[in-house]
Amino acid sequence: MALDNQIKGQLKQYLAMLEGDLVLKVSVDDSKKSQDMMELMTELDTLSSRISVEKVTLERTPSFSVNRVGEDSGIVFAGLPLGHEFTSLVLALLQVSGRAPKVDDSIIKRIKAIKEPMHFETYVSLTCHNCPDVVQAFNIMAVLNPNISHTMIEGGTFKEEVEAKEIMAVPAIYRDKEFFEGGRITLEEILDKLGSSSNADEFNDKEAYDVLVVGGGPAGASAAVYAARKGIRTGIVADRFGGQVNDTLSIENIIGTTATEGPKFVAALEGHVAEYPIDVMNTQRAARIDKKDLIEVELENGAILKSKTVIISTGARYRQLGVKGEQEFKNKGVAYCPHCDGPLFKGKDVAVVGGGNSGVEAAIDLAGIVNHVTLLQRNAELKADQVLQDRLRSLPNVTVITNALTTEITGDSTVNSLSYIDSSTGEEHTIALQGVFIQIGLLPNTEFLQGVIDMNEHGEIIVDRHNATNIPGVFAAGDCTDTAYKQIVISLGSGATAALGAFDYMMRQAAPTLVEA
Structure with a gap:
């Protein structure tokens, strides 16, 4: 996986800022994705004299860890950190090399105060714009505290793992193999959740x-x-x-x-x-x-x-539907961000609830990824701008249902159907599907x-x-x-x-x- 010249040029400028020598320990096999990862490692090695590459066996293949010479940073990338995650890679290289993260002293103090060993894993999609913030937050914690380690896991590379865990929304965060949190969470919010929170005395x-x-x-x-x-x-x-x-x-x-x-x-x-x-x-x-x-x-x-x-x-x-099944299947088929979670529903059938601009835009976006989109609007007409409605109705894999009052989201371990009442006839209908994106305002x-x-x-x-x-x-x-x-x-x-x-x-x-x- 060769980097283009523009990215190489930018990367070379960043790597010139490294403050110490790094060892990239890479775990690969004969697969195409491993070959792509090895090419990236070779590119990094070539671009900086401070970087060396060593083949090892890690928990997942393909993956690599970013380390100081003679030390284990606890930062691992399982899958290629490209797309939105490319910045996460660059920051990890800089910070592990010794460049201080841009974090307030009070936050650094809270991170260093954590004494209990913790290993975090963040499942991401390379199209998710929220995932890098989470990955970078945990990487900073690993850089500042040797008790903390973190692995970014690219869902497209480790599909079987994602499906086994029934992950249907990213970022999905696990702590010591147990689910910790889903969705975007800031560094401060992570510390609060871990009990390392600020107290009233700091404001007195x-x-x-x-x-x-x-x-x-x-x-x-x-x-x-x-x-x-x-x-x-x-x-x-x-x-x-x-x-x-x-x-x-x-x-x-x-x-x-x-x-x-x-x-x-x-x-x-x-x-x-x-x-x-x-x-x-x-x-x-x-x-x-x-x-x-x-x-x-x-x-x-x-x-x-x-x-x-x-x-x-x-x-x-986000306004919630307030129907049975919404909370039970949140992050298990019920989602609110089509940009982040859409790729996880590739080839599946989904519904979008909401006929305003956000709902119609979501349906258009998802139509290019999933098998079929059903858009449900409780009123007789969509409220979205006409140009969006025209685009929506031109798509072959979209069905628009108006006068549809959603009553329940059902499933087993994940969503498998949605029920609604046609308010014009009073009839109840059920749609078989695997995901529901809720876009009904604020x-x-x-x-x-x-x-x-x-x-x-x-x-x-x-x-x-x-x-x-x-x-x-x-x-x-x-x-x-x-x-x-x-x-x-x-x-x-x-x-x-x-x-x-x-x-x-x-x-x-x-x-x-x-x-x-």
């Missing part, structure tokens, strides 16, 4: 903010940047920086940016926020907001943060504000033209509000409006605290 000495943003999606990042540019004390509390955008693959409607991907856009947001003295508190969830002399935000860990103003930008999450993350802030019947925060809520000093922005349209570009503007509204509010109340840039 924080001074009151001028603007405290609750939520780290596009609206929250925009609000924080606009506030910080005013030279005032700004903080962000984020359950997951980037929010729902992390789970979005193609983004083509941010004006000025022709096309990008969700994780790349989130990285750009993080980079922009990092340019300012903004106190970012990631993997922290707000539990309560209380208006006193200052506004108090209590976190789920018990810590209380205080601020003159607060901007709520908690975004939204729910605002506002439950913790019930009875505190005025919301509409959908749980969306009601705001005025300054993005102010009914509580003086509390503003809201983005998908958690009653804005008419839920779009990234609108959330960006909404966050900016909320920050300007908060600053104007403070100017009329009391002077904010200016901080040095």
Whole structure:
């Protein structure tokens, strides 16, 4: 598997940054995939004098480990780390060689505090845009703590293993051969799940903010940047920086940016926020907001943060069907991300529930991978843009069923059918299939504000033209509000409006605290 000249050139530049000698221990046989892996190993060896290759026998073939000379790093790639995982390979080479991972000191301390030996395995698809973040997080843990080891397993290479474990969604993470977690999870979230979490004491000495943003999606990042540019004390509390955008693959409607991907856009947001003295508190969830002399935000860990103003930008999450079988078969045939999980259903029959843009786009995407797609829409007509509907109906392996109210998802160990009622006739139907992709919109993350802030019947925060809520000093922005349209570009503007509204509010109340840039 020869690399093209452009990739070789980029790779050579990265390998020039290696800080120590590496040994790539490779396990191969006579198969075509092993030959491809050996070619990659030879290319790496040729491109850097710091890399040598040694043939060994590892748990899986083909696979290779990345090691310092005389040491075992615990990092293994089973299958070729190409596609989205190529970056994971480059970072592993750099970090194992001695180049420090870009991780906060507090996170490094938490990783090094883990004393129990742990081996993690992450099953990935090379088309999954969420998988590299997970692979890279576990690789960082392995680099920083000798008690931790990690293997990336490419599902296409080890199909029998994937099928034996009945893995139907990626990334799928196992700890010491037991299922640990499915879906995208950040380094901080991994540590929380392992019990190495931050506690309230870490927040006790924080001074009151001028603007405290609750939520780290596009609206929250925009609000924080606009506030910080005013030279005032700004903080962000984020359950997951980037929010729902992390789970979005193609983004083509941010004006000025022709096309990008969700994780790349989130990285750009993080980079922009990092340019300012903004106190970012990631993997922290707000539990309560209380208006006193200052506004108090209590976190789920018990810590209380205080601020003159607060901007709520908690975004939204995938809406669930709420039918029998949905939770039971989650990651066992029930999925929410066609880009990540679609390849696992190659040649199978699936359904997409939802007739809006996201549902129709999912059906179009899946039609190129699976055997057949049935799109179910509960209303009499699809709601997607006409150009998408025309494209959908032109595909030979797609069936569109309207007036279809999904009632149950059934199966044995994995999904094998879906039942629905035709609301126009009252008749019940069952479709034999192996996967269900749910694309029925979003729910605002506002439950913790019930009875505190005025919301509409959908749980969306009601705001005025300054993005102010009914509580003086509390503003809201983005998908958690009653804005008419839920779009990234609108959330960006909404966050900016909320920050300007908060600053104007403070100017009329009391002077904010200016901080040095």
